[in-house]
Amino acid sequence: MLKKLSQGNAIALALIVWALVILTIALAAFIFKPWQNKTHDTISVSATGKSQIAPNIAKLSATVSTNNDDLDLARKQNEEKVASLINALKDLGIEEKDIQTQYISAGETYEIQSEPPKPDNLPDGSQVQIYPPPTGKQTNQIATTFEVTIRDFTIADEVIAAFTQNGATNIYGPQLTVDDDTLEGAKSQARKDAVANARNKAGDLAGELGKKVGDATSVAEQGDFAVPIPLIARSEIDLQEKASQIQPGENEVTVTIQVEFELK
DSSP, X not given: OHHHHHHXXXXXXXXXXXXXXXXXXXXXXXXXXXXXXXXXXEEEEEEEEEEEEOOOEEEEEEEEEEEESSHHHHHHHHHHHHHHHHHHHHHTTOOGGGEEEEEEEEEEEEOOOSSOOOOEEOTTSOEEOOSSOOOOOEEEEEEEEEEEEESOGXXXXXXXXXXXXXXXXXXXXXXXXXXXXXXXXXXXHHHHHHHHHHHHHHHHHHHHTTOOEEEEEEEEXXXXXXXXXXXXXXXXXXXXXXXTTOOXXXXXXXXEEEEEEEEO
Protein backbone atom coordinates (compact mmCIF):
# COMPACT_ATOMS: atom_id res chain seq x y z
CA MET A 1 0.00 0.00 0.00
CA LEU A 2 2.78 2.41 0.92
CA LYS A 3 4.61 1.50 -2.28
CA LYS A 4 1.61 2.45 -4.40
CA LEU A 5 1.30 5.79 -2.61
CA SER A 6 4.98 6.55 -3.23
CA GLN A 7 4.65 5.83 -6.94
CA GLY A 8 1.57 8.01 -7.12
CA ASN A 9 3.37 10.94 -5.48
CA ALA A 10 6.24 10.66 -7.94
CA ILE A 11 3.89 10.72 -10.92
CA ALA A 12 2.06 13.73 -9.50
CA LEU A 13 5.30 15.58 -8.90
CA ALA A 14 6.44 14.87 -12.48
CA LEU A 15 3.16 16.19 -13.85
CA ILE A 16 3.50 19.36 -11.79
CA VAL A 17 7.06 19.94 -13.09
CA TRP A 18 5.97 19.47 -16.71
CA ALA A 19 3.06 21.82 -16.16
CA LEU A 20 5.41 24.50 -14.81
CA VAL A 21 7.76 24.08 -17.81
CA ILE A 22 4.89 24.43 -20.26
CA LEU A 23 3.55 27.43 -18.37
CA THR A 24 6.98 29.12 -18.43
CA ILE A 25 7.35 28.61 -22.19
CA ALA A 26 3.86 29.96 -22.80
CA LEU A 27 4.48 32.98 -20.60
CA ALA A 28 7.78 33.77 -22.35
CA ALA A 29 6.10 33.50 -25.74
CA PHE A 30 3.33 35.85 -24.61
CA ILE A 31 5.83 38.45 -23.31
CA PHE A 32 8.40 38.45 -26.12
CA LYS A 33 6.00 37.62 -28.99
CA PRO A 34 8.69 36.29 -31.34
CA TRP A 35 6.16 35.99 -34.14
CA GLN A 36 5.84 39.77 -34.14
CA ASN A 37 9.61 40.47 -34.51
CA LYS A 38 10.12 41.50 -38.09
CA THR A 39 13.36 42.40 -39.85
CA HIS A 40 13.32 46.11 -40.67
CA ASP A 41 14.38 47.34 -44.09
CA THR A 42 17.57 49.40 -43.91
CA ILE A 43 19.60 51.68 -46.13
CA SER A 44 23.38 52.16 -45.94
CA VAL A 45 25.12 55.32 -47.10
CA SER A 46 28.60 56.82 -46.96
CA ALA A 47 29.16 60.52 -46.42
CA THR A 48 32.03 62.94 -45.92
CA GLY A 49 32.22 65.83 -43.50
CA LYS A 50 34.61 68.76 -43.69
CA SER A 51 35.93 71.50 -41.46
CA GLN A 52 38.48 74.27 -41.90
CA ILE A 53 41.58 74.58 -39.76
CA ALA A 54 44.34 77.18 -39.59
CA PRO A 55 47.90 75.89 -38.97
CA ASN A 56 49.30 77.27 -35.72
CA ILE A 57 52.77 75.70 -35.66
CA ALA A 58 55.78 76.38 -37.91
CA LYS A 59 58.91 74.24 -37.89
CA LEU A 60 62.29 75.42 -39.17
CA SER A 61 65.54 73.50 -39.37
CA ALA A 62 69.06 74.94 -39.47
CA THR A 63 72.68 73.78 -39.35
CA VAL A 64 75.59 75.29 -37.43
CA SER A 65 79.02 74.15 -38.67
CA THR A 66 82.69 74.88 -37.95
CA ASN A 67 85.85 74.07 -39.90
CA ASN A 68 89.23 73.53 -38.22
CA ASP A 69 92.26 71.34 -38.85
CA ASP A 70 91.91 70.18 -35.25
CA LEU A 71 88.60 68.30 -35.09
CA ASP A 72 88.33 68.55 -31.31
CA LEU A 73 88.88 72.31 -31.48
CA ALA A 74 86.22 72.50 -34.20
CA ARG A 75 83.85 70.68 -31.85
CA LYS A 76 84.47 73.15 -29.03
CA GLN A 77 84.05 76.15 -31.31
CA ASN A 78 80.85 74.70 -32.76
CA GLU A 79 79.42 74.05 -29.31
CA GLU A 80 79.93 77.72 -28.50
CA LYS A 81 78.06 78.74 -31.67
CA VAL A 82 75.21 76.35 -30.91
CA ALA A 83 74.94 77.57 -27.31
CA SER A 84 74.86 81.17 -28.49
CA LEU A 85 72.08 80.42 -30.98
CA ILE A 86 70.02 78.46 -28.45
CA ASN A 87 70.29 81.30 -25.94
CA ALA A 88 69.14 83.76 -28.59
CA LEU A 89 66.13 81.57 -29.38
CA LYS A 90 65.22 81.25 -25.71
CA ASP A 91 65.41 85.04 -25.37
CA LEU A 92 62.74 85.22 -28.08
CA GLY A 93 60.45 82.99 -26.03
CA ILE A 94 61.19 79.65 -27.71
CA GLU A 95 60.90 76.95 -25.05
CA GLU A 96 63.61 74.35 -24.60
CA LYS A 97 61.19 71.56 -25.55
CA ASP A 98 60.77 73.22 -28.96
CA ILE A 99 64.51 73.11 -29.80
CA GLN A 100 65.42 69.59 -30.89
CA THR A 101 68.79 68.33 -32.11
CA GLN A 102 68.29 66.22 -35.23
CA TYR A 103 71.84 65.02 -35.87
CA ILE A 104 75.54 65.83 -35.48
CA SER A 105 78.11 65.07 -38.15
CA ALA A 106 81.90 65.31 -38.14
CA GLY A 107 84.60 64.46 -40.66
CA GLU A 108 87.01 65.63 -43.29
CA THR A 109 86.09 68.28 -45.81
CA TYR A 110 87.74 70.75 -48.17
CA GLU A 111 87.81 74.48 -47.86
CA ILE A 112 86.12 76.35 -50.67
CA GLN A 113 88.42 78.67 -52.57
CA SER A 114 87.34 82.27 -52.35
CA GLU A 115 88.28 82.88 -56.01
CA PRO A 116 88.04 80.26 -58.75
CA PRO A 117 91.24 79.58 -60.69
CA LYS A 118 91.64 81.57 -63.89
CA PRO A 119 91.64 79.54 -67.11
CA ASP A 120 94.92 79.08 -68.99
CA ASN A 121 95.25 80.80 -72.35
CA LEU A 122 96.60 78.73 -75.26
CA PRO A 123 98.73 80.27 -78.06
CA ASP A 124 95.72 80.41 -80.37
CA GLY A 125 93.79 82.41 -77.79
CA SER A 126 91.51 79.59 -76.68
CA GLN A 127 91.21 78.76 -73.00
CA VAL A 128 91.60 75.56 -71.00
CA GLN A 129 89.35 75.19 -68.01
CA ILE A 130 89.73 72.48 -65.39
CA TYR A 131 86.58 70.60 -64.36
CA PRO A 132 85.78 69.96 -61.66
CA PRO A 133 87.65 72.97 -60.32
CA PRO A 134 90.35 72.20 -57.76
CA THR A 135 89.29 72.38 -54.13
CA GLY A 136 91.07 74.10 -51.28
CA LYS A 137 93.10 72.42 -48.58
CA GLN A 138 91.71 69.51 -46.61
CA THR A 139 90.38 70.26 -43.14
CA ASN A 140 87.90 68.95 -40.57
CA GLN A 141 84.31 69.99 -40.08
CA ILE A 142 81.69 69.39 -37.41
CA ALA A 143 78.05 70.33 -37.90
CA THR A 144 74.94 70.31 -35.73
CA THR A 145 71.48 70.35 -37.27
CA PHE A 146 68.40 71.01 -35.18
CA GLU A 147 64.73 71.80 -35.57
CA VAL A 148 62.93 74.74 -33.97
CA THR A 149 59.17 74.77 -33.40
CA ILE A 150 57.56 78.21 -33.57
CA ARG A 151 54.17 78.53 -31.89
CA ASP A 152 53.93 82.30 -32.30
CA PHE A 153 54.14 83.33 -35.95
CA THR A 154 54.77 86.96 -35.03
CA ILE A 155 58.36 86.14 -34.01
CA ALA A 156 59.23 84.26 -37.20
CA ASP A 157 61.34 87.16 -38.51
CA GLU A 158 63.30 87.32 -35.28
CA VAL A 159 63.93 83.57 -35.33
CA ILE A 160 65.37 83.85 -38.84
CA ALA A 161 67.54 86.76 -37.69
CA ALA A 162 68.78 84.70 -34.73
CA PHE A 163 69.77 81.95 -37.16
CA THR A 164 71.72 84.15 -39.53
CA GLN A 165 73.31 86.29 -36.79
CA ASN A 166 74.66 83.21 -35.02
CA GLY A 167 76.23 81.51 -38.00
CA ALA A 168 73.46 79.07 -38.95
CA THR A 169 73.29 77.89 -42.56
CA ASN A 170 71.17 75.49 -44.59
CA ILE A 171 67.98 76.92 -43.14
CA TYR A 172 64.83 75.12 -44.32
CA GLY A 173 61.11 75.66 -43.72
CA PRO A 174 58.65 76.62 -42.61
CA GLN A 175 56.70 73.38 -42.31
CA LEU A 176 53.21 74.38 -41.23
CA THR A 177 51.04 72.11 -39.08
CA VAL A 178 48.65 72.19 -36.12
CA ASP A 179 48.77 71.01 -32.52
CA ASP A 180 46.88 67.87 -31.46
CA ASP A 181 44.08 69.64 -29.58
CA THR A 182 43.28 71.90 -32.52
CA LEU A 183 43.30 68.97 -34.94
CA GLU A 184 40.96 66.92 -32.70
CA GLY A 185 38.55 69.85 -32.54
CA ALA A 186 38.51 70.06 -36.33
CA LYS A 187 37.91 66.30 -36.60
CA SER A 188 34.95 66.55 -34.21
CA GLN A 189 33.37 69.30 -36.30
CA ALA A 190 33.96 67.28 -39.48
CA ARG A 191 32.23 64.25 -37.90
CA LYS A 192 29.13 66.31 -37.12
CA ASP A 193 29.07 67.52 -40.72
CA ALA A 194 29.47 63.94 -41.97
CA VAL A 195 26.52 62.68 -39.87
CA ALA A 196 24.27 65.47 -41.15
CA ASN A 197 25.30 64.74 -44.74
CA ALA A 198 24.67 61.01 -44.25
CA ARG A 199 21.13 61.58 -42.97
CA ASN A 200 20.35 63.98 -45.83
CA LYS A 201 21.71 61.52 -48.37
CA ALA A 202 19.71 58.65 -46.87
CA GLY A 203 16.59 60.84 -46.84
CA ASP A 204 16.94 61.59 -50.54
CA LEU A 205 17.33 57.90 -51.40
CA ALA A 206 14.48 56.83 -49.12
CA GLY A 207 12.21 59.45 -50.66
CA GLU A 208 12.78 57.96 -54.09
CA LEU A 209 11.60 54.62 -52.65
CA GLY A 210 8.52 56.13 -51.06
CA LYS A 211 9.83 55.64 -47.53
CA LYS A 212 11.22 57.65 -44.66
CA VAL A 213 14.47 57.40 -42.73
CA GLY A 214 14.33 56.06 -39.19
CA ASP A 215 17.00 55.70 -36.52
CA ALA A 216 20.61 54.85 -37.30
CA THR A 217 21.44 51.21 -36.57
CA SER A 218 25.20 51.33 -37.10
CA VAL A 219 27.97 53.78 -37.94
CA ALA A 220 31.64 53.32 -38.81
CA GLU A 221 34.40 55.82 -39.49
CA GLN A 222 36.51 55.11 -42.54
CA GLY A 223 40.02 55.98 -43.64
CA ASP A 224 42.50 58.53 -42.38
CA PHE A 225 42.00 62.19 -41.70
CA ALA A 226 43.40 64.81 -44.02
CA VAL A 227 45.96 67.00 -42.28
CA PRO A 228 47.31 70.41 -43.24
CA ILE A 229 49.80 70.23 -46.09
CA PRO A 230 53.26 71.51 -45.09
CA LEU A 231 54.59 74.60 -46.84
CA ILE A 232 58.26 74.00 -47.62
CA ALA A 233 60.74 76.70 -48.57
CA ARG A 234 63.38 75.22 -50.87
CA SER A 235 66.21 77.56 -50.00
CA GLU A 236 67.34 80.04 -47.37
CA ILE A 237 66.44 82.98 -49.61
CA ASP A 238 63.02 81.46 -50.26
CA LEU A 239 62.53 81.05 -46.52
CA GLN A 240 63.55 84.62 -45.73
CA GLU A 241 61.06 85.89 -48.31
CA LYS A 242 58.28 83.88 -46.71
CA ALA A 243 59.27 84.34 -43.07
CA SER A 244 58.26 87.99 -42.87
CA GLN A 245 54.84 87.14 -44.20
CA ILE A 246 53.98 83.63 -43.02
CA GLN A 247 50.30 83.36 -43.78
CA PRO A 248 49.04 80.05 -42.38
CA GLY A 249 45.77 80.30 -44.31
CA GLU A 250 43.38 77.39 -43.84
CA ASN A 251 43.46 73.70 -44.60
CA GLU A 252 40.62 71.24 -44.90
CA VAL A 253 40.11 68.29 -42.55
CA THR A 254 37.79 65.56 -43.86
CA VAL A 255 36.08 62.60 -42.17
CA THR A 256 34.22 59.83 -44.04
CA ILE A 257 31.63 57.62 -42.32
CA GLN A 258 29.41 54.68 -43.27
CA VAL A 259 25.93 54.78 -41.67
CA GLU A 260 23.01 52.34 -41.79
CA PHE A 261 19.48 53.68 -41.19
CA GLU A 262 16.11 51.98 -40.72
CA LEU A 263 13.49 52.59 -43.38
CA LYS A 264 9.94 53.31 -42.29
